[in-house]
Amino acid sequence: MSQGTLSAPTAPAVVSPHGTLRRLARRNSTTAFLLTLPLILLVLGLVVYPFLYALYLATLNKRMTKFIGLDNFTFLFSRQTFWDVVFQSVLFAVTAVVVKALIGFILAHVLHALPAKGQRKWRGMLLVPWVIPPAISTLAWWWLFDPSYSAFNWVLAGIGVDPVPWLGVPGWARFSVILVNVWYGSPFFMIMYLAALKSVPDQLYEAAAIDGATGWQRLRYVTFPMMRNIISITVLFSLIVTFANFDIVRILTNGGPLDTTHVFATYAFQVGIQSGDIPLGATVSLFMFPLLAVFAIFILRGVNRRNKEMA
Amino acid sequence: MEGNGFSRRTVLRAGALGAVASALPLVNVHGQNAGGKLSLGLWDHWVPAGNDAMRKIVMEWGQKNKVEIQLDFITSVGNKNLLTIAAESQAKQGHDVLSFPTWEVRAKADLLEPMDDVMGRLQQKYGELNPITEYLAKIEGKWHAVPAISGSQNKPALGRIDLLKQHAGLDIQAMYPASDKVGPGADNWTWDTFLKAAQACHKAGVPFGLPIGQFTDATDWIGSLFQAFNATLVNEKGDITVKSDGVRQVLDYAKRLCAVLPGDVFSWDDASNNRALISGKSALIFNPPSAWAVAKRDAPDVAKECWSFPAPAGANGRYTPYLPYFWGVWAFSKNKGAAKALIEYLSERDQAQAMVAASGGYDIPPFGSMTNFDTWETEGPPKGVVYNYPVRPQHNAKQFIACYPAPPETAVQMYNQAIQAKMIARVAQSGDSIDSAISWAQGELEGFSRG
Numbered sequence: 184m185s186q187g188t189l190s191a192p193t194a195p196a197v198v199s200p201h202g203t204l205r206r207l208a209r210r211n212s213t214t215a216f217l218l219t220l221p222l223i224l225l226v227l228g229l230v231v232y233p234f235l236y237a238l239y240l241a242t243l244n245k246r247m248t249k250f251i252g253l254d255n256f257t258f259l260f261s262r263q264t265f266w267d268v269v270f271q272s273v274l275f276a277v278t279a280v281v282v283k284a285l286i287g288f289i290l291a292h293v294l295h296a297l298p299a300k301g302q303r304k305w306r307g308m309l310l311v312p313w314v315i316p317p318a319i320s321t322l323a324w325w326w327l328f329d330p331s332y333s334a335f336n337w338v339l340a341g342i343g344v345d346p347v348p349w350l351g352v353p354g355w356a357r358f359s360v361i362l363v364n365v366w367y368g369s370p371f372f373m374i375m376y377l378a379a380l381k382s383v384p385d386q387l388y389e390a391a392a393i394d395g396a397t398g399w400q401r402l403r404y405v406t407f408p409m410m411r412n413i414i415s416i417t418v419l420f421s422l423i424v425t426f427a428n429f430d431i432v433r434i435l436t437n438g439g440p441l442d443t444t445h446v447f448a449t450y451a452f453q454v455g456i457q458s459g460d461i462p463l464g465a466t467v468s469l470f471m472f473p474l475l476a477v478f479a480i481f482i483l484r485g486v487n488r489r490n491k492e493m494a
Numbered sequence: 495m496e497g498n499g500f501s502r503r504t505v506l507r508a509g510a511l512g513a514v515a516s517a518l519p520l521v522n523v524h525g526q527n528a529g530g531k532l533s534l535g536l537w538d539h540w541v542p543a544g545n546d547a548m549r550k551i552v553m554e555w556g557q558k559n560k561v562e563i564q565l566d567f568i569t570s571v572g573n574k575n576l577l578t579i580a581a582e583s584q585a586k587q588g589h590d591v592l593s594f595p596t597w598e599v600r601a602k603a604d605l606l607e608p609m610d611d612v613m614g615r616l617q618q619k620y621g622e623l624n625p626i627t628e629y630l631a632k633i634e635g636k637w638h639a640v641p642a643i644s645g646s647q648n649k650p651a652l653g654r655i656d657l658l659k660q661h662a663g664l665d666i667q668a669m670y671p672a673s674d675k676v677g678p679g680a681d682n683w684t685w686d687t688f689l690k691a692a693q694a695c696h697k698a699g700v701p702f703g704l705p706i707g708q709f710t711d712a713t714d715w716i717g718s719l720f721q722a723f724n725a726t727l728v729n730e731k732g733d734i735t736v737k738s739d740g741v742r743q744v745l746d747y748a749k750r751l752c753a754v755l756p757g758d759v760f761s762w763d764d765a766s767n768n769r770a771l772i773s774g775k776s777a778l779i780f781n782p783p784s785a786w787a788v789a790k791r792d793a794p795d796v797a798k799e800c801w802s803f804p805a806p807a808g809a810n811g812r813y814t815p816y817l818p819y820f821w822g823v824w825a826f827s828k829n830k831g832a833a834k835a836l837i838e839y840l841s842e843r844d845q846a847q848a849m850v851a852a853s854g855g856y857d858i859p860p861f862g863s864m865t866n867f868d869t870w871e872t873e874g875p876p877k878g879v880v881y882n883y884p885v886r887p888q889h890n891a892k893q894f895i896a897c898y899p900a901p902p903e904t905a906v907q908m909y910n911q912a913i914q915a916k917m918i919a920r921v922a923q924s925g926d927s928i929d930s931a932i933s934w935a936q937g938e939l940e941g942f943s944r945g
Contacts, residue, residue: 245903245944246604248604258941258944261941262941263937264938264941329766330756330758330759330761330762330766331756331758331762331766331769331770331773331775332769332773348757348758348761349761350758350761351757351758351759351760351761352923356761436761437707437708437709437763438708439707439708439760439761440707440760440761440919440923441916441919441920441923441924442916452573453910453911454907456573456576456577456580457573457576457910458906458907458910458911459597459598459600459601459903459906459907460907461580
């Protein structure tokens with residue numbers, strides 16, 4: 184047997200079409216890799232490295248001279264202020280994203296229903312909040328909410344309503360920071376949903392109309408299923424950005440009153456940079472990761488399931 | 495002695511040279527034709543003329559000493575100076591000299607060049623420093639930075655002469671005139687008198703503008719109030735002492751005071767109190783003269799009625815809020831000799847006087863011997879408005895940083911997280927009991943004190 188094996192004639196070195204394709208594919212993947220390399224390097228440099236460095240920092244003591252394992256994490260778990268920040272971050276992000284998604288959905292439908300000629304003008308105007316740098320627009324909002332000279336309160340006074348302590352009372356302060364985030368972020372949802380709406384084939388609506396579907400039924404059974412994936416991805420993307428928000432809270436309330444508007448980023452900044460405890464600040468910021476991971480797993484699982492169903 | 499190769503003359507010459515060399519720190523720089531490069535990151539002054547004056551002083555020194563200067567002014571707006579310090583300390587490269595805000599010297603002491611030699615010479619020349627600078631920058635017996643002139647500020651009372659006289663019966667100009675004595679009523683300038691005046695001004699529609707938020711103007715005046723009541727939250731050993739009669743008394747006092755302040759002071763930032771004064775809506779704030787300087791430009795009728803005078807006294811004394819800056823040299827600097835020489839030059843009387851003049855009296859030098867510059871006497875209108883801005887002997891006051899004397903590692907957290915303001919807000923805004931606010935603070939302080 185072994186003889187036979189050894190003496191078996193060697194296959195002629197013929198280049199099979201499969202091998203060529205494989206090599207071509209390999210070459211394509213090489214090209215693709217090279218094209219994405221700048222992005223990969225950016226992600227490695229600006230996301231992966233800082234994340235790993237934050238992990239390392241989180242294991243050091245306040246003076247960064249000693250390895251203390253998970254002590255920073257256990258310390259945070261014992262602080263009521265930290266749990267308040269967790270609650271506020273979730274409240275801020277979830278409320279803001281839900282409202283943004285709702286407003287974006289409505290605006291997208293309104294725009295979609297407009298004649299093509301006027302649509303561009305409205306689309307441009309509705310995108311304005313999103314294109315202004317948030318640090319600048321938040322400053323304008325701050326003037327509107329200003330404790331002593333609020334423009335809103337001036338209007339309210341004109342109609343005989345008592346002034347509202349927009350930034351001075353926990354409930355109103357939370358409302359204010361969420362409102363500004365919604366104002367800033369809704370156009371993003373609007374434009375994404377508008378793009379999704381435009382990609383829904385008209386034939387589906389025509390078929391639904393022939394079947395006698397009402398407007399609500401068309402929305403419920405045609406539009407919404409066709410948009411579910413884009414809604415999920417947009418919500419996930421916005422959750423990530425909203426969770427990591429810093430400038431709005433920082434400018435409007437600095438986390439006050441009584442720490443009731445702090446989110447992870449502002450609290451991490453206060454603890455880490457302002458109070459000189461960089462390891463604890465890094466630890467606070469790391470808590471965004473597991474929370475976002477949970478959201479991402481649920482949302483992406485839904486997207487995958489729907490993709491499989493459609494396939 | 496014979497045969498050792500050294501003559502008496504040689505030994506004397508060497509000794510004299512050594513003494514001169516040690517007494518003249520600039521010898522290394524002055525003696526060289528090219529003193530190398532020096533990169534500076536100094537505080538971006540609120541007063542634009544402050545940057546111009548600083549640039550002129552630094553560049554002249556650079557030319558004189560053949561040192562190539564790169565000068566950046568780094569703003570404290572948005573904490574960009576803190577971010578720069580954090581980044582450079584992590585990267586171990588950057589500027590040679592940086593301006594360090596109040597608490598940063600302690601936090602970065604391991605990376606800062608000791609400045610005992612510079613401080614020794616300056617103290618010999620100009621006498622005593624205020625103890626707060628020592629608390630913040632002298633670590634384990636060594637100075638790690640030099641108290642800066644530029645940016646260092648007091649926050650005494652800045653009141654309206656007319657409104658306080660009319661509504662509260664206080665003649666603040668007579669109490670604290672622009673001279674080296676105090677007048678009638680100064681002895682009675684206590685927190686009790688202050689409360690009565692606040693009540694009267696509230697009634698007249700010009701309430702005192704005292705922020706109780708999470709910004710430094712709030713933390714600073716509240717820190718002085720607590721100290722005047724001997725309400726120390728953490729002592730110098732790091733023991734938590736929040737459960738004390740002093741703390742109970744000050745919270746009770748603050749609750750009564752808050753009742754006559756604008757309802758939104760809990761969300762005021764560092765600009766809100768300035769605006770309250772400048773707009774004519776408030777009779778008194780605690781602030782450097784920057785509020786008056788803006789009023790001089792935008793509301794001259796308000797400005798000519800403004801007057802700086804000390805904070806009120808309590809049972810434990812009178813404390814003027816003080817917020818110093820420091821100049822430090824990174825240990826990784828490549829031109830430490832020139833850096834130290836420049837800092838020493840900047841700290842000298844002539845340069846201090848020029849900076850105080852350029853800043854309209856805003857900058858406060860750390861030495862008691864430098865509180866007699868003309869600027870504070872002549873600035874106006876009204877003439878002498880900032881005479882009592884520096885702490886003077888007749889004030890019977892001490893400069894004070896909130897949260898002192900807690901160990902600085904703990905105090906910086908207490909300060910930045912505005913624990914005293916939050917205690918007041920819990921009692922006065924949220925309606926918590928004093929004991930409940932104290933219990934809450936106890937828990938927070940335990941967290942701040944961890945190693």
